[in-house]
Amino acid sequence: MNARLHSSRGNPSEERLLAYAAGNLSPPEAVVVAAHLALRPANDAWVRQLQTVGGEFLDEAAPASMADDALMRAMARIETDAGEVKSQPPLNDMPELPEPLRRYALGPWRWIGPGMRVRDVHAPRDGDCRVILLEIGPGRETPRHTHGGVELTCVLSGAYATETERFDVGDLEEADPEVLHQPRVVSDEPCLCVVALDGQIELDGWLGRLIQPFVRL
Amino acid sequence: MSLDAVQPDPFVHDRLIEAVALHRDREAFAELFSYFAPRLKAWLIKSGATPGAAEDFAQDAMLTVWRKADLFDARKARAATWIFTIARNRRLDMLRRDARPLPVPEIELAEQTVERPDDIVALSQDAARVRDALSQLKPDQVEVLRLAFFMDSPHSEIARQLDLPLGTVKSRIRNAMIKLRLILEPSEEAAR
Numbered sequence: 001m002n003a004r005l006h007s008s009r010g011n012p013s014e015e016r017l018l019a020y021a022a023g024n025l026s027p028p029e030a031v032v033v034a035a036h037l038a039l040r041p042a043n044d045a046w047v048r049q050l051q052t053v054g055g056e057f058l059d060e061a062a063p064a065s066m067a068d069d070a071l072m073r074a075m076a077r078i079e080t081d082a083g084e085v086k087s088q089p090p091l092n093d094m095p096e097l098p099e100p101l102r103r104y105a106l107g108p109w110r111w112i113g114p115g116m117r118v119r120d121v122h123a124p125r126d127g128d129c130r131v132i133l134l135e136i137g138p139g140r141e142t143p144r145h146t147h148g149g150v151e152l153t154c155v156l157s158g159a160y161a162t163e164t165e166r167f168d169v170g171d172l173e174e175a176d177p178e179v180l181h182q183p184r185v186v187s188d189e190p191c192l193c194v195v196a197l198d199g200q201i202e203l204d205g206w207l208g209r210l211i212q213p214f215v216r217l
Numbered sequence: 218m219s220l221d222a223v224q225p226d227p228f229v230h231d232r233l234i235e236a237v238a239l240h241r242d243r244e245a246f247a248e249l250f251s252y253f254a255p256r257l258k259a260w261l262i263k264s265g266a267t268p269g270a271a272e273d274f275a276q277d278a279m280l281t282v283w284r285k286a287d288l289f290d291a292r293k294a295r296a297a298t299w300i301f302t303i304a305r306n307r308r309l310d311m312l313r314r315d316a317r318p319l320p321v322p323e324i325e326l327a328e329q330t331v332e333r334p335d336d337i338v339a340l341s342q343d344a345a346r347v348r349d350a351l352s353q354l355k356p357d358q359v360e361v362l363r364l365a366f367f368m369d370s371p372h373s374e375i376a377r378q379l380d381l382p383l384g385t386v387k388s389r390i391r392n393a394m395i396k397l398r399l400i401l402e403p404s405e406e407a408a409r
Contacts, residue, residue: 046398053362
């Protein structure tokens with residue numbers, strides 16, 4: 001793998017990986033990127049290298065002066081610390097999901113159109129931005145739509161294609177809000193994606209106008 | 218230990234975390250606190266927090282270090298990287314409007330990766346290699362990378378702070394990342 005190959009479609013931008021490593025992505029975006037990294041070990045290794053860069057920066061940072069009683073306060077806290085109550089949430093009902101998604105509770109599947117359904121992933125939201133699972137049947141097209149805000153999509157199974165590109169398992173698509181989008185599933189099996197969605201998808205076309213009143217994604 | 222005592226021990230912090238993990242060693246914790254808390258505070262101030270909030274953040278992050286010391290594995294990450302990751306996750310928590318915590322902290326996810334013995338050697342060399350790679354970047358590239366790590370809304374903030382056009386900041390970060398990748402990537406290949 002080299003730097004040129006990396007910038008090909010299906011990969012997050014360097015800026016996005018850097019923001020993820022630094023903890024600067026919004027939580028819903030971070031969930032989708034975590035799913036992508038679980039499916040792309042090379043990118044996962046790169047993010048770990050970037051976190052090592054972060055560690056180096058922390059190590060060489062000019063220290064700020066702490067309050068006079070800071071150490072005393074810290075020592076008192078560890079003396080009285082009862083430890084963190086750590087009960088992991090149970091695994092959800094989709095063993096086919098990559099590890100980072102397994103412990104989020106999932107909402108019920110909701111029908112949103114022929115061969116199309118969604119369910120909420122109860123991961124942390126960021127204002128209107130949230131995480132959903134979207135499943136679309138073979139050969140189906142989603143209604144043409146534009147996006148209300150930044151949208152990140154990671155393919156978990158199957159594959160879809162837009163007008164210009166194809167996205168396979170593990171691929172990450174960073175949607176451009178300017179672009180009218182009409183992905184079509186090109187795999188024999190349904191295509192399952194995890195999506196960070198900001199605001200409502202604005203549906204376009206006759207089907208969109210037909211179902212928009214009923215559909216809240 | 219050799220007699221060559223002038224060399225600072227590069228693993229001193231790793232050993233201190235292990236002492237906390239194994240013996241709940243309070244002196245070791247105090248040493249870690251004295252080194253890392255002021256650096257964590259400096260980071261948060263740079264990212265725009267008030268000194269008071271930054272102080273609390275450093276306190277809380279170090280308490281997490283105390284609690285999670287037994288999850289530290291020196292073969293997988295050096296002390297500074299591990300503490301950076303703890304603080305990063307904590308910061309991500311703070312950015313959340315909604316108080317629901319991430320159920321699986323990423324530092325623990327990282328533990329699940331199966332590693333071959335040769336990977337472990339490669340990882341223990343990571344910090345040294347990263348330091349070496351950073352030394353090959355131009356100073357202005359290191360500067361934007363550092364700011365990108367430590368600021369909340371990297372690009373526009375960095376542009377303001379350095380008094381540079383936004384486009385210049387973006388391309389400088391991108392070039393720094395490409396250069397880092399070119400230097401660091403060969404061993405990424407070897408680690409697979």
